[in-house]
Structure formats: structure tokens, C-alpha cells
Amino acid sequence: MVRYKGIRRVTAYDNGVCLGFSGDHADFQSIDDELTNMIRQDQCVDDGVTMGAKSIYGFLAAWMYQQRNEMKPLSVSLVVAGKDDKGEPFLGTVDQLGTHYEAPFVATGFGNDLALPVLRKEWTPNMSELDAIRLVEDCLRVCYQRDCKASNSIVMAKSTVDGVQVGVEYKLQNINWQ
Amino acid sequence: MATEAMAGVPSKFRKTGTTIVGVLFEGGVALCSDTRATAGNIVVDKNCLKQHYIADNVWCLGAGTAADTEAVTMQISHELRLLQFETGRVVPVTAAITAMKRHLWKYQGHVSAALICGGVDSTGAHLSSVWPHGSTDSLPFLTMGSGCLAALSVLERGWRRGLTKEEGVSLGIEAVKAGIFNDMGSGSNVDVVIIDGEGTERRRNTVKPGTESRGADVL
Numbered sequence: 001m002v003r004y005k006g007i008r009r010v011t012a013y014d015n016g017v018c019l020g021f022s023g024d025h026a027d028f029q030s031i032d033d034e035l036t037n038m039i040r041q042d043q044c045v046d047d048g049v050t051m052g053a054k055s056i057y058g059f060l061a062a063w064m065y066q067q068r069n070e071m072k073p074l075s076v077s078l079v080v081a082g083k084d085d086k087g088e089p090f091l092g093t094v095d096q097l098g099t100h101y102e103a104p105f106v107a108t109g110f111g112n113d114l115a116l117p118v119l120r121k122e123w124t125p126n127m128s129e130l131d132a133i134r135l136v137e138d139c140l141r142v143c144y145q146r147d148c149k150a151s152n153s154i155v156m157a158k159s160t161v162d163g164v165q166v167g168v169e170y171k172l173q174n175i176n177w178q
Numbered sequence: 179m180a181t182e183a184m185a186g187v188p189s190k191f192r193k194t195g196t197t198i199v200g201v202l203f204e205g206g207v208a209l210c211s212d213t214r215a216t217a218g219n220i221v222v223d224k225n226c227l228k229q230h231y232i233a234d235n236v237w238c239l240g241a242g243t244a245a246d247t248e249a250v251t252m253q254i255s256h257e258l259r260l261l262q263f264e265t266g267r268v269v270p271v272t273a274a275i276t277a278m279k280r281h282l283w284k285y286q287g288h289v290s291a292a293l294i295c296g297g298v299d300s301t302g303a304h305l306s307s308v309w310p311h312g313s314t315d316s317l318p319f320l321t322m323g324s325g326c327l328a329a330l331s332v333l334e335r336g337w338r339r340g341l342t343k344e345e346g347v348s349l350g351i352e353a354v355k356a357g358i359f360n361d362m363g364s365g366s367n368v369d370v371v372i373i374d375g376e377g378t379e380r381r382r383n384t385v386k387p388g389t390e391s392r393g394a395d396v397l
Contacts, residue, residue: 113327113328113331114327114328114330114331115331116328116360117328117331117332117356117359117360118331118332118335118356120359120360121356138335139331141334142330142331142334142335145334146327146330146331146334176334176337178318178339
């Protein structure tokens with residue numbers, strides 16, 4: 001976000017789930033607060049079962065759809081990543097209408113027009129982590145070059161078998177302004 | 179359209195939906211396009227021609243309303259033929275582009291033609307896009323039409339200075355294919371016109387992505 005620098009659009013929770021958003025920051029803060037409380041409650045119950053990415057995704061889909069039905073939409077596009085109940089990698093997206101689906105790769109905003117064609121061509125099921133990071137960076141670079149409102153500072157959050165972490169913010173290199 | 183007439187809804191005018199791409203390479207220009215023409219959500223021509231002859235050394239691709247792109251390019255082509263007789267010279271590419279922008283500006287954007295015009299003349303290879311209101315951009319790679327962003331992402335990643343002819347052409351083809359697969363308004367085949375110092379080469383339906391097998395890819 002160029003107007004207010006340093007705003008993070010990805011966050012991670014203790015239960016191994018990453019959440020990314022595009023859209024209204026206030027609505028995202030509200031969702032973040034709600035999820036943080038929900039996950040904390042879940043930990044307090046301490047029954048040996050914790051919500052995973054798929055459960056969070058299902059909850060968000062239901063919540064967003066309800067808000068839309070009440071004509072009070074949460075104006076964000078969300079990306080949920082982590083592990084599903086069986087421990088397999090999970091990636092899903094939910095939008096302000098409540099439209100939700102799982103996919104091997106997703107994009108929001110300008111990414112739908114600029115990044116999805118690249119991802120559809122380059123993604124393979126057995127990509128290494130490094131290749132995936134390079135591919136995502138490439139997409140972000142194209143988006144930065146062609147979206148007036150984008151900035152070249154990016155942050156990545158990743159969820160692996162070892163857990164979840166949000167990386168440091170860094171600047172994209174090799175921007176082509178010609 | 180029979181179905182729409184029965185429903186009492188007037189059919190939308192025929193547009194070329196479209197992904198059109200121009201790529202400058204060393205010594206020439208490659209102009210590539212898809213071949214789908216749409217009227218609303220219906221494909222009316224599965225293999226239409228979006229390349230328009232302007233002069234032997236200048237060709238134009240058109241996106242927007244099909245009638246407008248045909249009419250404008252034909253008119254400019256005739257104007258330039260007259261210019262050629264008057265001056266006795268090969269038409270410079272900038273003459274074509276200036277004629278297009280003057281025409282479109284006069285009609286204040288009501289002539290809905292978005293064009294990519296390229297060619298080679300005594301000053302070298304040229305590539306420009308002309309927008310419906312009459313502005314132009316002159317760049318090493320350009321895309322227009324509903325599939326322009328999908329094609330642009332391919333060109334942003336793949337273009338560099340000093341491309342050879344075959345590299346430029348295959349980059350242009352990959353860009354149009356991104357439009358064909360990712361944009362609803364574009365589809366069918368890829369047409370290419372290559373203009374360089376040696377002349378003009380046309381490759382109609384050079385690639386037919388529908389007939390390639392792409393495994394798990396979704397069309």
C-alpha cells in the first residue's frame with residue numbers, strides 16, 4: 001500500500017494458519033481480531049483438537065456470506081493458507097460475496113488479471129519452496145510494474161510442516177521500467 | 179441472433195473482444211493477435227482476421243468494435259495510398275499513426291477502435307498503439323484488448339532488448355496464448371504478421387492452442 005507504507009497484508013496465527021487480504025483494512029482488522037480470539041478460545045478449551053486452515057476457511061466463508069446477506073459486506077478478499085485436517089497443504093480464498101474455493105494458487109485484486117495467467121502456466125504440483133517463492137516474486141514484480149497503487153515492498157508468510165512464519169519485509173529487485 | 183431476437187433483447191454489436199500484441203525485435207516488428215469475435219457473450223466468428231493491411235510495409239491490429247476497426251484501417255490505408263502517389267515514396271510508419279490519431283481524435287472517442295500499428299521504413303522499425311480517443315504510445319512492446327493484462331504479464335517477464343526475430347515472434351505468440359486461455363473475450367487461434375527489412379511475412383493461424391494437449395490445464 002503506497003499511501004501508508006509498512007502496512008502488512010499477511011498475518012499468521014498460532015495454529016499454523018496464514019491469512020492474507022486485499023481490500024478494506026478496517027474490515028481486515030475486525031476479521032483478525034475475531035480470529036485471534038476464536039483461536040485463543042480454542043486453545044483454552046484444551047481438548048487436544050485445534051482448528052486448522054480448512055476450519056478457519058470454512059468459518060470465514062460462512063461469515064462473509066452471512067454479512068453479504070445482511071447487506072453489510074466485509075469488503076475484503078481473503079487468502080487462507082495452512083494445513084487441512086489430514087495435514088496436507090491447504091490454500092483457499094474467500095471474497096466479499098462469500099464466494100469461496102480451494103486451489104493450488106490464488107490471487108486477489110490486480111493479481112487476478114496479471115498474476116493468474118503466469119501462475120496457470122508456471123505452477124507444477126511438485127514445485128520446491130524456492131521455486132514457489134521465485135514464482136510469487138515474479139508475479140508481484142509484474143503487478144508492481146503495472147498497478148499504480150502497488151509498492152515494491154513485499155512480505156511473505158509461509159506455512160510448512162515446521163510451522164508458520166511471516167518473513168521480513170523486503171524490496172523487489174530488477175524492476176523493468178522500460 | 180435467433181435466440182436473442184426471440185427473447186426480445188437486441189443483440190449487442192459485434193466486438194473483437196481480443197488480445198492483440200506488438201513486439202519490437204532487432205530490425206523489425208511482430209504483430210500477433212487472437213481470432214475470436216464476440217457479440218455480447220456469444221462467439222460470432224471463431225476465426226476472424228484482426229490484421230489489417232495499411233501499406234506493404236505497415237500493418238495494423240484492431241481491438242474494440244469490429245466495424246470501427248475495419249472502417250478506420252481501410253480509410254487510413256486509402257489515404258496513405260494517395261499520399262504514396264503524391265510523394266512517390268514508401269509511406270513512413272508515423273504517417274499511418276498520425277492519420278489514425280487525427281481521425282480518432284476528431285470523433286472524440288465515439289469511434290471505438292483501439293489499434294496497434296507497426297511497420298518498417300527508411301528510419302527503422304516502429305511500433306505504436308492508438309487509443310480510441312486519439313492518443314498514442316510508442317513502446318517496444320504493447321498489448322490492447324480485453325486480454326491485454328494477461329498478455330502484458332507474459333511480455334513484462336519475457337521482453338528484453340535485442341530479441342531476435344524468432345524470439346520476438348515466439349514471445350508475441352506466448353503473450354496472445356495467455357490472452358486466449360485467461361480472457362473470455364479472446365480465443366481460438368494465433369495470427370502473426372512479421373515486418374522486417376526483408377519484407378512482410380504473414381502467418382495465419384500459426385498456432386492453434388485448442389488442438390494442443392495441455393494435460394491438467396483448464397481451457
